[in-house]
Amino acid sequence: MHAVTYELIKEAKQGKARRGRLHTPHGTFETPMFMPVGTQATVKTLSPEELYDMESQVILANTYHLFLRPGSGLVKKAGGLHKFMNYNRGMLTDSGGFQVFSLGEMRKITEEGVMFRSHIDGSKQFLSPEVSVRVQEELGADIAMAFDECIPYPSDFNYTKKSTERTTRWAERCLKAHTRPDQALFGIVQGGMFPELRKMSAESLLEMDFAGYGIGGLSVGEPKPVMYDMLDQTTDWMDKQKARYLMGVGTPDCIVEGVNLGVDMFDCVFPTRVARNGTAMTARGRLVIRNAVYAEDFRPIDENCSCYTCRNFSRAYIRHLFKAEETFGLRLLSIHNLHFLLDFAKKIRDAIEQDRFAEFRKEFWDNWEEKDKRPENLN
């Protein structure tokens, strides 16, 4: 029995959307879900209480960053990540694989693992399936992710195949190294933009009996239709009784389409990152709060939003905070954006429950301003 299990509650009549529950050592959570990102053991600018208020469920932390600073040994001494950062709901740690490949200037990939230089002090570091699992066990999140290579886009077939096969071997080693009974381990499907490699990756990982599965290597620069196609090809080969987590994806349009293709979990830095750059998310699209048109706009970001920010502050005020570089602005927009996405996921869950997800999806695209991203199969 895995420490984290997925309970399938309901499937949509058309499309592959599904309503489920994730049972974890820190509670049961509703899917489809959006998971706020708290890379360095904090969702930037927000307190745990503020996250609870917006009904945040599972949040992410990052192995690469915490491994380099403050070190997993210290977190272990503190009593684990939950205690260390005082967040008592679900938690997931990324394996560090992605960062090694995206942040690492000099890195050397071998069968054994990856040698790389720390972005903090330039020191030489080594991460492998065994090291990543050990670090993640010390961090102690409910869900740990297998150490994988996120293949850049574009990559040719031969490299993708070689890398995907290695990621599969690394997955096996992660499973073998994993010992903590109160923590689940998720495998990660790779395969780049090649359907047959996606299938190969999914099938071989399926045999290993992970608690759930991440879908990696998507949203790395490929066109949206390609991503949706790959996602479609990937979920077809996955176990219906286990959670599917589309890694690093989390704009509203991608979430709707991801859910429609059978995804249960999403995470993304997008809402919190763009918040810090002055962009608010709405059901229509982005609202760049620092634009001059909002200088004297005393309405809230969204009239219909119930978040703390929208209940109390105007666009003009938030714009002023950004212009004056006051940190409260970062917080207000982070609160709004996270609230928006968590609420968005809730609306999706309700729609699936009430058998109207197809309608929800259609309505979403009718309101969405980026019409060019509209999928073709939306009758």
Add this chain to the structure above:
RNA sequence: GUGGGUAUGGUGAAGCGGUUAACACGGCGGAUUGUGGCUCCGUUACGCGCAGGUUCAAAUCCUGUUACCCACC
């Protein structure tokens, strides 16, 4: 009052006779998808205090004028 100096966009300033007046900040847009509050991209002076003059050519040279700064009475 006398002598000297400086006047270039929102700001700090380059340019010292000859391509479309550098560069930085700011402003205005945009990007941002397993997080560096980072970063990246585009745009932003039909004009060089004002008025004349010299020259094929003037922000650059000359004259006058105005403002400010420094020194001395």
